[in-house]
Amino acid sequence: MTGAAPRLVDIAESAGVSVATASRALSGREGVSAAVAERVKQIAESLGYIANVHARSLAGGTTSSVGLVIHEVADPYFSEIASGVMRVAGRQGLSVQMCHSGRDPQIELRQLRTLIANRVGVIVVAGSGYLDQEAERSIHRELTRFTQAGGRVVAIGRHQHATDAVLPANTDGGHAVTRHLLELGHRRIAVIAGSLGLTTVADRLTGVHRALSAAGLGEQDVPVVEAPFTREGGKAATLELLERYPDRTAVLALNDDMAIGALSVLRSRSLRVPDDMSVTGFDDVPVAADLSPSLTTVRLPMQQMGEKALELALRPPAKRPRRVVMPATLVERGSSGPPRSS
Amino acid sequence: MTGAAPRLVDIAESAGVSVATASRALSGREGVSAAVAERVKQIAESLGYIANVHARSLAGGTTSSVGLVIHEVADPYFSEIASGVMRVAGRQGLSVQMCHSGRDPQIELRQLRTLIANRVGVIVVAGSGYLDQEAERSIHRELTRFTQAGGRVVAIGRHQHATDAVLPANTDGGHAVTRHLLELGHRRIAVIAGSLGLTTVADRLTGVHRALSAAGLGEQDVPVVEAPFTREGGKAATLELLERYPDRTAVLALNDDMAIGALSVLRSRSLRVPDDMSVTGFDDVPVAADLSPSLTTVRLPMQQMGEKALELALRPPAKRPRRVVMPATLVERGSSGPPRSS
DNA sequence: CTGAAAGCGCTTACAG
């Protein structure tokens, strides 16, 4: 074996045609007799020819790959979104290049530059923007340049960069789940939240506060404990909450991961859910329904959000950024109930 | 704005040097005066220059991307692996191109060809091989060609293609969890399994049978209900099991997803776990510890498996395929206990 | 329908 992958010129030679003809035949373009096209394809097949995408992209100015920036693929919120993106990409024959931002604007910027270097045609950025103005500016600049060079950008979640976006109804969701707890009779609620610097957190919290104030409660009535937006963060926040605000009857977690952490801590303290404490989540990750008690939460159609984002990106840009709002639906399950009558 | 991304020649021109010098300066190669290098870098920075990876790869014959084939990213087993791969890739400045095989050898083949077309330097294939010989052959052929052309392939899980591999101790794990149930006193066990055509399933089952026979039980004593290797599959299999084998005292699921499905069905039937029925899983996905009851399972270090796989791929190939076995550890939690004394 | 040639944006010997 030679060890070298066959090139187009090898196929052309073997078929006794020019590379131009071979190229046309293989890409199914017009202007090649059926017989020749057939022969070329046959030969390519038998030689195991696979066109070099780099050469193709350089020569043709085309690209068949999309970049996907997520915070962390092991986080089910993002893996669901990624799955949706991959499904559409698979259908369209596109490759997806995935990278982690780790919720760090510096890293996000670096990853974006890598994607641009790789000449992806589309970039889907999932996960909230940062409230850090400075960091956002550099990201914005890079994305603008990319767009001006013909790239397409779609954000999932609110993003500083004005672009087409798929927006989960975070505020609505925060409102709905808060009202749910209020209607059950809870007044002594505590919120456990991821970093307040994330727009996702800020938006959900806005919904919470809106529902609170509609019920005559103020922000000061509902403490917000901040911690990492993860299961571990949920545990830490719940521990702190139990210590500092022992009178609470409901824990409103701003994502399911934190809620799962809360359930775990409550179980270890032998506090019954929902009898002693109600717990609610946000996102409705797949496992939420299978927890015990099953988790009352706000459903976001994550896979669809991923699909929709790439579909938007594949359409030609509109004059003004398109915004697709994805509904947030309250899902009442076993983890929430009336407060203990203390 | 022109709309076109600046090229190396633009930088060179702007800096008053040749493209050769500019290229050397930007890639930090030797043979450029510090002053010139500095100036070139400055200009590149200010113009927002990002080298075209396609051109670079074509010219230099290098590649900075790795391909990752997994069954489905929304499956936590694979998202954990993917996370490990991405972590190492991030450290090394490599891009990762991810694709789904959907546990379909035809699709896997197509995805491999796409990765090869994209001239990735490394391919990590996660997920078991298929027992389907025919399908494996084409995949094997493609990977061999890739390797001969200088590519590196590492499999996670047993794979027909003889290559460096990270091998979870599936058989050991199957053995350990079965012995655990036997030691608790269970004799009337049922297995719920993903497709028997997957090597992962076959290997885990081998461990189960080995432990069974060591305890004087035969394969015919332990029915195996086959269903999709998912939560839904776990539900379906458990429903069938309850109907066909009502005397069972333990459900041994061959992955956590199926176990979660089983727990869900048992709960809806008001069967208590582990009092009425023990349930065990396999993998130890993050949520397993947070279920209620928490899931007894076999831990596989999935993130590490992903990391290890890419690390292996980044080392030069050895004469003979390297095999790294990753230990499977029994994790005893709340979902298993002695059988009801009926 | 087919081919010769230019060119995509880089890198890397080869000279100087």
Add this chain to the structure above:
DNA sequence: CTGAAAGCGCTTACAG
């Protein structure tokens, strides 16, 4: 240390 030139493997006008 620096530059002119060839070449990576394709595609796409441009001729014929």
